[in-house]
Amino acid sequence: MISDVKLGISLYKFPNFGPEIEPLVEYVKLAEDMGFEHVRLLDHVVGIVAERHGGIAQTPYTDKSIIRECFTLMAYLSAVTDKIRFMTAVLGLPQRQTVLVAKQAAEVDILSKGRLTMGVAVGYNPLEFAAMGEDFKTRGKRFEEQIDVMRRLWIDRDVSYKGEWHEFQDVSLSPRPIQRPIPLYFGMGRKIAPIPPDVVLRRVGRLADGWLPIFGPDAEGQKAVDTVFAAAREAGRDPSELTMCMSIDVPDPKDPSFIDDIKRRRDFGASQITLNLLGTSASEQIENLRQVNETLNKHG
Template structure:
């Protein structure tokens, strides 16, 4: 099981030095990958009365693809979007950005995608929130063609490409596409289309049910469920033994990857985040695992 970290998007602010220090120290500690969340704009609760989303206009987010271009020059970590909200973005542009990150990391990139929940953000990006489920199916098919064919023609419901292609193509052909999933339709979509998926719950009966739906959908699509990756997430609470137990449960549940999340743990600086991750690295013996 490969062990990585969740980049603390909402707690490092605009401090570029903190981004650099974080990426370099995470690699020194022996973690294998960095996963970053995605939001382009935040909603202003003063305008959107009754706003109850987990993030708003004051919550800081670096743009993942640009962030990864920076980290690719500083580290040899695998870089993972967890997740890019794909239907609110232009498909060909995402394909181009992903191909570039894949080149800059020499093939150490996973594109995690999902539908998102923020209608305000869809509006700001000029996309239809109501068709996002149908659109993502088409987008994934087009992404894979753009990453593997030097020239293609594609006519779908939402996208059209006529005799065009990316240059240069990525190292990975195609780049692995992982899905965020937290509902039965999303589990089935992951089983049909994904190279791996990110459960939004802890190991237990609900995860077992979700895994069964993913596996059934994969089988029905003529795919081997055993080839799909699964990345769990463990939140840092300050208790190393609790962290070890949570990681063990993920491994027993069949996770191929796990990410340690230090956000919302009361940590006030990049140094505190890194100190927590140093304790986590020791507890999980990530250097030995490497």
């Protein structure tokens, strides 16, 4: 493999694993045996009956998508793996109860012996927020407060907090996570709009440990990076300490051209890269994983 970048795989680019757990476990264990650094997991608690809401333009994940509950799944996978890291990419944080997320994440971090990275984002589908009983319109500001609350609960033994959306006194998480705090990477953008607004980019620079951009290593992407770095410096932070994790679609795992895509993103500043392997079934995705590993070992 390419030695100067950490490569991972998505558990599903689109959720083509069926309801059976065995192929999913085989896929993750195989990735670990091959030396991949992380596996990314989706988070959608509910699927949308898209045809009743204007089609799938709003979301590629529908009622026909099989997406497992990410904390439960990571806890399960932590017992059958030893090294590979788990990364939620991304968890719709403002849809969920903050303190409960902090508790669930802490438990997964403990069970996995410190192998959790939390990819989080504000979310984009108001139908999902309604199903979860949360306010879609306030999600951005609540997200920032949620980040603060979770970090305090992970680090401090005794926490009191009074904010706009959270207020509690003299509480603690017990046990606290191994990583204090658990790394928080911010997700952003969509395929239809890969460059997010400046307010989103500046939030990364001010608050994130890392980020998960979906734009390419091009001039527009560089402008976004510059905005993030400027916000980090204004907040008194070192931009070089922000981990960038990018992703690449691999339509043909036998074609080594995806390795050039890895190198372009590495040279752009990404220290972690996730490979999205296509396939219409679990068996196809497992075979594609074998093929991409063979290509990496041969040409990387």
